[in-house]
Amino acid sequence: EAQVTQNPRYLITVTGKKLTVTCSQNMNHEYMSWYRQDPGLGLRQIYYSMNVEVTDKGDVPEGYKVSRKEKRNFPLILESPSPNQTSLYFCASSLNVGNTIYFGEGSWLTVV
Amino acid sequence: AQSVSQHNHHVILSEAASLELGCNYSYGGTVNLFWYVQYPGQHLQLLLKYFSGDPLVKGIKGFEAEFIKSKFSFNLRKPSVQWSDTAEYFCAVIDMTTDSWGKFQFGAGTQVVVTP
Numbered sequence: 754e755a756q757v758t759q760n761p762r763y764l765i766t767v768t769g770k771k772l773t774v775t776c777s778q779n780m781n782h783e784y785m786s787w788y789r790q791d792p793g794l795g796l797r798q799i800y801y802s803m804n805v806e807v808t809d810k811g812d813v814p815e816g817y818k819v820s821r822k823e824k825r826n827f828p829l830i831l832e833s834p835s836p837n838q839t840s841l842y843f844c845a846s847s848l849n850v851g852n853t854i855y856f857g858e859g860s861w862l863t864v865v
Numbered sequence: 866a867q868s869v870s871q872h873n874h875h876v877i878l879s880e881a882a883s884l885e886l887g888c889n890y891s892y893g894g895t896v897n898l899f900w901y902v903q904y905p906g907q908h909l910q911l912l913l914k915y916f917s918g919d920p921l922v923k924g925i926k927g928f929e930a931e932f933i934k935s936k937f938s939f940n941l942r943k944p945s946v947q948w949s950d951t952a953e954y955f956c957a958v959i960d961m962t963t964d965s966w967g968k969f970q971f972g973a974g975t976q977v978v979v980t981p
């Protein structure tokens with residue numbers, strides 16, 4: 754089954770404790786991206802990647818890192834999480850830039 | 866700055882009523898346009914998309930949207946809604962012509978509630 758898989762789905766962590774949210778897709782998609790969803794703000798793009806070893810900042814990259822060492826994986830790293838990073842995070846992928854985006858199930862992150 | 870605007874944040878309507886959700890964007894060049902739906906507790910799913918050709922596009926579940934280039938708009942419509950259409954709807958745009966190629970912009974979303 755074609756899918757985008759994120760883990761963990763739910764996480765409560767403390768300020769400053771590094772965490773990684775993994776994302777994997779099995780559709781051989783070139784384009785992958787991360788979004789955060791906050792009430793009243795819709796989805797805002799954090800980072801995107803057009804292919805392996807190619808990443809770029811979205812609209813809200815501060816406090817986040819990504820890497821794209823393999824085509825299928827695109828982990829999101831919070832080096833020192835802060836409470837304002839409490840949000841619902843979605844990973845997504847598409848065949849290439851501009852094409853339909855397929856979303857993962859979402860990861861609820863709470864930073865206390 | 867490039868932006869995507871959805872006109873209504875909340876819409877409440879009765880079953881069988883018609884629905885129209887507005888979406889405007891500020892990009893000047895070639896764009897790809899999407900409408901996504903998010904049912905309660907679920908991830909976003911594609912309703913329909915426009916890349917080129919006929920500006921009136923039909924999607925799943927009886928939804929359609931019209932691209933009007935001169936108005937920078939991509940409004941979503943459904944002639945007769947059902948209770949199961951209760952969801953949040955997002956317009957999304959990607960600019961295919963500038964150096965920000967690769968950036969998807971989503972609108973803030975419209976929460977639609979359909980009452981029986």
